[in-house]
Amino acid sequence: xxTNSTVLITGASSGIGATYAERFARRGHDxxxxxxxxxxxxxxxxxxxxxxxxxVEVRQADLTEPADLxxxxxxxxxxxxxxxxxxxxxxxxxxxxxxQTAESIQRLITLNTTALTRLAAAVAPRFVQSGAGSIVxxxxxxxxAPEFGMSIYGATKAFVLFLSQGLNLELSPKGVYVxxxxxxxxxxxxxxxAGIDVNTLTDxxxxxxxxxxxxxxxxxxxxxxxxxxxxxxxxxALDGARQGLLxxxxxxxxxxxxxxxx
Ligand code: NAP
Numbered sequence: 001x002x003t004n005s006t007v008l009i010t011g012a013s014s015g016i017g018a019t020y021a022e023r024f025a026r027r028g029h030d031x032x033x034x035x036x037x038x039x040x041x042x043x044x045x046x047x048x049x050x051x052x053x054x055x056v057e058v059r060q061a062d063l064t065e066p067a068d069l070x071x072x073x074x075x076x077x078x079x080x081x082x083x084x085x086x087x088x089x090x091x092x093x094x095x096x097x098x099x100q101t102a103e104s105i106q107r108l109i110t111l112n113t114t115a116l117t118r119l120a121a122a123v124a125p126r127f128v129q130s131g132a133g134s135i136v137x138x139x140x141x142x143x144x145a146p147e148f149g150m151s152i153y154g155a156t157k158a159f160v161l162f163l164s165q166g167l168n169l170e171l172s173p174k175g176v177y178v179x180x181x182x183x184x185x186x187x188x189x190x191x192x193x194a195g196i197d198v199n200t201l202t203d204x205x206x207x208x209x210x211x212x213x214x215x216x217x218x219x220x221x222x223x224x225x226x227x228x229x230x231x232x233x234x235x236x237a238l239d240g241a242r243q244g245l246l247x248x249x250x251x252x253x254x255x256x257x258x259x260x261x262x
Contacts, residue, residue, distance in 0.1 A: 108153065
């Protein structure tokens with residue numbers, strides 16, 4: 001597969017996804033842009049085609065709709081030109097846990113986890129077969145931070161990190177690159193869509209800086225890229241502590257402190 005394989009980007013109509021589209025177009029990749037807002041996708045596609053000369057296709061899809069998701073899975077399975085999947089479409093949570101409705105929970109989990117997993121699963125067998133391909137999953141530092149009070153959103157992003165770590169172990173020996181990108185607060189529409197004024201937040205990263213940093217990690221074939229994490233050793237320490245904990249799990253017997261008192 002050439003380095004200029006086609007890139008399929010979900011959630012490409014705004015924010016991080018639209019910026020990835022711009023950056024990959026500049027690198028000379030053809031694009032498939034996916035989101036619900038076709039007019040915005042069309043406008044972005046024309047601009048990128050004019051500026052960079054790449055072929056840009058627009059696919060209107062609501063990834064919470066079973067038929068739209070299934071059609072995109074078919075495309076990822078069948079189109080051998082697609083060599084990079086940017087699993088970016090996502091939404092944040094409005095309100096706390098007690099304010100959620102069954103419908104809002106369903107939509108959030110379906111978009112942030114089910115759709116992302118199914119798209120990765122659709123493309124993975126083909127990538128494994130060809131021994132090449134990249135899957136980039138957009139998580140969030142909120143996945144480390146139950147303290148932020150966005151419990152369902154954070155749980156979906158913890159899922160994205162775990163899934164990426166697992167996929168890396170399963171797929172990288174077969175030549176497939178998997179990256180989890182974990183932004184912190186970044187200036188995009190996600191805040192407004194969740195009813196939060198981004199201007200009330202301090203220390204917000206501009207979206208171009210975030211995506212450029214994520215692409216540095218991508219080019220280095222890094223598994224976990226956390227652009228706002230200034231001390232890289234913090235991640236290594238966390239992962240080392242996790243492996244230390246695993247080494248002390250001895251499953252044949254309960255730990256001493258859980259033995260019933262005679
Ligand atoms: P954004 O500007 O709101 O972009 C979200 C994108 O997802 C849009 O293109 C939107 O397009 C698409 N989308 C939303 N619902 C969809 C659906 N049902 N089906 C298909 N596409 C849908 O926000 P963003 O910040 O760029 O978010 C991108 C990713 O970054 C998300 O996974 C988010 O969780 C993650 N992230 C963002 C931040 C941040 O502070 N901005 C921090 C950490 C992680 P349409 O409305 O046209 O469908």
